[in-house]
Amino acid sequence: MSHSITIIMYLHPNLAWAITGAGHHLIESFDAFKRVKEENPEIRITIFASQSAEEVLRMYGLFDELKTIAGGDYLEEVFLESEQGRSSPKVGRFLLNKYDALFVTPATSNTVAKIVHGIADSLPTNAVAQAVKGDVPVYIVPVDIEGTIRSKMPYTIDREVCARHHCDICTPAIVCPNGAIDSQIDLLKCDGCGKCAPTCPHGAIRGGYAELKVRDVDMRNTAELAELAGIEVLMNPVDVVSVVSGM
Template sequence: MKKTVAWGITGAGHFLTSSFRIFDQIKNEHDIRVNTFLSSAAEEVVRMYGLEKDLETISCGDYLEEIFLETQQGKSWPKTGRFLLEKYDALIVTPATSNTVSKIAHGTADSLVSNAVAQAVKGSVPVYVVPVDIAGVVVSELPFGIDRELCRKCNPCPPKDNCPNNAIADQIDLLKCNGCGLCKELCDYNAIKGGPVELKVRDVDTRNVEIIKNLEGITVLEKPEDIPGILADI
């Protein structure tokens, strides 16, 4: 029988592209359906990183392969009721922000993804979580931005004039940016960048990860690349 996995995405850039790559791999290598749940922050971040079209290839829109957006689901999250109806073989949350991990750790279910986790546990659906902040220092990939030390304030400015979403002024408006990368290609001075940055993990976030490791029905994975290894167990 075809397996059905629910994928919860929260608003983190770290692990985002690798999570998409892994789910694309899963779809290509296994007979599996993927039903995606996006937090409101994830809706914005997926767009910033230019991954909206990629998501549509992973969750095509058919039954149990839909894309559910928090901003379109109301406050009662009716679609999470499916976790009580034996529709899913697993819920995988990746990337999971420190905010979402905190909610899971303390039993809060006031967002689409945190509510999905709560309903999945109640429905005995195994939950796998990939936190972005586990311990120590993480290297995260930033969306596109303008390096003001390199910017020559050209007039005309090819990146600004050719941006399909009019997202560029003195800086890049990330709520308009769709992550296409055209601006970076058009800047002659390499002033538009998106790249790695080191971030220190707060001790409170590390403690919350330890809490959810001990919660019934929840397994913590260290990275998205661990996901294919769990498919045989679901």
């Protein structure tokens, strides 16, 4: 008599998330991956951030939050372009079957243009190049699709409002934990915490929204991106959640 043993394995995908330096869709991209992680903590997510992404993530107060998605263990690292060298050796993982999918969200017009023209000179563009070569599905959320976009901007000081008042003591500069304010906000020091804004008695500090026109060249590049083999364009970061739940 022969016995057969059935082993049921529940496999969880390993995901790679490349972040570029776009403010548009940045919070939504973070929220999408946070949701993926909360809905299925077994899924491992590695983050690959361009140098601009690192800066913009800090400006929006999200940089330190990345560890809630990628805790630091193997296949859950946060790789920063600023620490990875020019040849991006870590993206070799895409040729070693370590990842089930690569998501690039948000994808700047800069990164989209590079991908469309086969350029790989940053961490996210190298990740895309190796993922396609390694037959790993790539999903990209471009920020510039068509028409106009409404984008959340980092905190800035309206210097005309500021100049009208000549305050002896600038409370926002005092409360800023990063020393980022000295008549204007140094966005490379600002971490987007927003503590400054309510302390200005003249409302000179704002982190509002702006309407931006999508350039023709970016529209064309996004359309070409959708034609590339191995790459699927997603229209919104929240689409990441449904792609992952279908894996």
